[in-house]
Amino acid sequence: MGIEAALSTDSILTTQLQRVINWARRSSLWPMPFATACCGIEFMATACSRYDLARFGAEVARFSPRQADLMVVAGRIGIKMLPVLQRIYEQMTEPKWVISMGACASTGGVFDTYATVQGCDQFIPVDVYVPGCPPRPEMLMEGIMAIQRHIDNEGIPPKGPDGRRIPLGLTVEPTYTPRPQPVPITIGR
Numbered sequence: 042m043g044i045e046a047a048l049s050t051d052s053i054l055t056t057q058l059q060r061v062i063n064w065a066r067r068s069s070l071w072p073m074p075f076a077t078a079c080c081g082i083e084f085m086a087t088a089c090s091r092y093d094l095a096r097f098g099a100e101v102a103r104f105s106p107r108q109a110d111l112m113v114v115a116g117r118i119g120i121k122m123l124p125v126l127q128r129i130y131e132q133m134t135e136p137k138w139v140i141s142m143g144a145c146a147s148t149g150g151v152f153d154t155y156a157t158v159q160g161c162d163q164f165i166p167v168d169v170y171v172p173g174c175p176p177r178p179e180m181l182m183e184g185i186m187a188i189q190r191h192i193d194n195e196g197i198p199p200k201g202p203d204g205r206r207i208p209l210g211l212t213v214e215p216t217y218t219p220r221p222q223p224v225p226i227t228i229g230r
């Protein structure tokens with residue numbers, strides 16, 4: 042990986058085992074995309090060549106929960122889908138992380154109806170909220186990097202005294218200022 046060229050062959054590297062474990066964990070997040078709507082398309086764009094999520098070691102999207110440790114909730118969740126979301130989350134391997142991508146996953150978005158979950162964090166612990174409709178790929182990457190930074194420093198997710206998972210509850214700042222709406226409508230005679 043190039044490190045052999047940078048170091049002479051008789052060098053010795055020392056580090057803490059925990060740091061190596063954290064480094065390995067943060068460099069191999071495997072996403073489980075729970076993509077139910079248009080935000081899923083943005084996730085696909087993030088994984089494709091232009092944005093290249095592989096640079097962060099997180100391109101191995103798995104649809105088998107036992108092989109994934111990063112759930113990306115991308116899209117609105119219907120009440121009927123909720124048990125499926127929870128089942129998949131429970132089947133994922135520990136330590137696991139959750140990103141709520143987009144307004145629909147975090148708040149229900151414009152779908153303020155009885156059939157739509159008004160925020161998946163009411164039912165699973167969300168570590169990072171990525172705002173937008175849809176968020177840009179850069180913002181999703183920022184969310185993934187926020188989790189990577191936490192793993193680098195802390196390793197595993199925090200748990201309360203009762204053993205329950207405590208969500209990180211981080212929010213990614215938007216990277217752009219929304220432009221004003223187009224010119225006002227005038228009706229001529």
Ligand code: SF4
Binds near residue numbers: 078116145173175176
């Ligand atoms: S936040 Fe916007 S882009 Fe994402 S699923 Fe909802 S409507 Fe679609």
